[in-house]
Every structure is written in structure tokens, then in C-alpha cells.
Amino acid sequence: MVTGKTIKDANIKALKEQYRYDTLSLPNKKVVDKKIKEAIKNLHLTIKTTAIVLDRIDKSMRNTLGDLVTDELIDKLDAVLSDLELEKLLTLRK
Numbered sequence: 001m002v003t004g005k006t007i008k009d010a011n012i013k014a015l016k017e018q019y020r021y022d023t024l025s026l027p028n029k030k031v032v033d034k035k036i037k038e039a040i041k042n043l044h045l046t047i048k049t050t051a052i053v054l055d056r057i058d059k060s061m062r063n064t065l066g067d068l069v070t071d072e073l074i075d076k077l078d079a080v081l082s083d084l085e086l087e088k089l090l091t092l093r094k
Contacts, residue, residue, distance in 0.1 A: 004047055011043055012036055 016022075019032045061070045 004044075007047070008040055008043060011039065015039060 015036050016032075019035075021029065021032055024032060058070065058074075061073070065073075
């Protein structure tokens with residue numbers, strides 16, 4: 001299952017590759033570390049906001065469609081997301 005930590009680690013890896021972190025001098029690494037810290041802060045904010053939006057969608061769907069239909073849709077979406085193997089997609093990103 002994809003977790004916040006998996007997404008965070010994949011993003012840190014991608015940012016370090018983008019900045020060629022391994023070849024930087026110590027002062028430049030500190031600058032990049034600040035940029036990575038800011039990017040991860042924004043990532044957490046995005047994940048939190050997404051969770052809030054999804055919760056609102058869920059409540060709206062339950063009010064409109066009813067619990068039974070909403071639960072069935074969520075189960076189907078969960079199955080589709082499980083089949084995508086997001087962890088593999090994140091590790092393949094370059």
C-alpha cells in the first residue's frame with residue numbers, strides 16, 4: 001500500500017536526482033536541503049488538503065447516492081488503485 005512515507009521518500013529521491021545532490025559541495029547541499037524541506041512541507045499540505053477534499057466528496061456522495069452505492073464505488077476504486085501498483089510507478093519515476 002502506498003503511504004505518505006513512500007510518497008515522501010520517492011519525492012526526496014527525485015529531487016536529489018534533479019539537483020544531482022551527490023555531486024554538490026556541502027554549502028550547496030545545505031541550499032538543496034532547504035529546498036527539499038520546503039517541497040516536503042508543500043507535499044504534506046497537499047496530502048492533507050486532498051484528504052479533506054476526499055472526505056467532503058465522500059460525505060456528498062453519501063448524501064446524494066446513499067451509503068450502499070457509495071461503499072460499492074469506494075470498493076471498486078480501491079480495487080483499481082490496488083491494481084495500479086503505485087509504489088512501482090513511484091520507484092520507476094526518473
